Amino acid sequence: MTHIELTVNGAKQSGEVEPRLLLIHYLREQLGLRAANVGCDTTSCGACTVLLDGKSVKSCTVLAVQADGHEVTTAEGLATDAGLHPVQAAFRQNHGLQCGFCTPGMVMAAVGLLAENPHPTEAEVRTGLEGNFCRCTGYHNIVRAVLAAAQAQAEQEQAEAAEVRA
């Protein structure tokens, strides 16, 4: 067993894990965070996407021990008391899902994408979500949702900047 200490959704976590424990299983089974899903289990579908130090990763291909000392964010960590995260709100508003299985991974990939590129074009959204498969929607509403989230985040930043100036 290996001792790990990490931050998950802002809270310190520590424990003894088998080195072979995958991050997705640590999150789901040891911490009870069930948003990220095991889809293909082969680094292809992206349903298990979480943020590791702010960058999107597929947690089916990361060992829990590799996250030792790092920060993990899952979809459970996005919403605040003020409400849904802009990406979550945009997925709801634009109906960016059908069955919902890919959605937590899709949302986390979108959050990671917008952190790297806050004002993506439609083409950049499509290639930026290349690592996430949705078998229901045909992607159109997902892309719409991510573009809407980018717009909402930009407006929110402008409003906050105006508030600071006022």
Place this chain on the structure above:
Amino acid sequence: MIPAQFDYIAAESAGHAIELLAEHGDDAKVLAGGHSLLPMMKLRLATPELLIDIGSLAELAGVGTDGADLLVGATTRHADLAASDLVRTEAPLLAYAASQVGDPQIRHRGTIGGSLSHADPAADLPMALVALGGTVVLQGPAGTRTVGADDFFAGYFETALAPDELLTAVRIPRRPGVPWGYQKFVRRANDWAIVGVAAIDGRIALANMGPTPLRATAAEDAFAAGASPAEAAELAADGTSPGEDLHADREYRRHLARVLTRRALEHEAA
């Protein structure tokens, strides 16, 4: 899918990792990003008894220059390589190749040293290393040696790396402003190349046309002798015997090599 049991040690330095390799040899595998190794372990195609994790060693990551070479640390991740202004200026083909690996999540984890050591003949960075005429720096108990791209890839998923050696860095000749071409044919998002071609400065490398990334030497010779891109590209598959799978049979791969080589030579961009 869950890997077989193994012991895990986070190496404290590159030297520590090399000591551990000397001690454990073939029973140990080096872990960096884990995006080639962990899938193999989940399928139990690899069952190492010990993983030596070098993924957090700052001394092995990052990009700099050393005289006429770009020096890339082994654990530099694909996303960082693709985004580096220095790499985009001095070796734009390498930055572009890194941007073509897998998908964003994979590029956030996978490392250049891992991809080269894994030596998948269909992968982007091995082909790029061959096209660029780069070298790899290998450190072991006996010291450090450098091996050229043409000699490093020894066979299907096999390299010149000894069991007690660690690939610590990659050297790429700096070539700002030199035209290059890169073609990768895939059927599915985030897939490996069915065939890939990288060309720069008279060197043409092929991905997935044999057990290792290959030089298209007949096409190179013709191009050097003044043949047009179309004429040279006709020779791109000469001497190759690519494998067959559900994506492509041998003749189709040879056809792709010719078409993609022509495009790579015609579309060379500065």
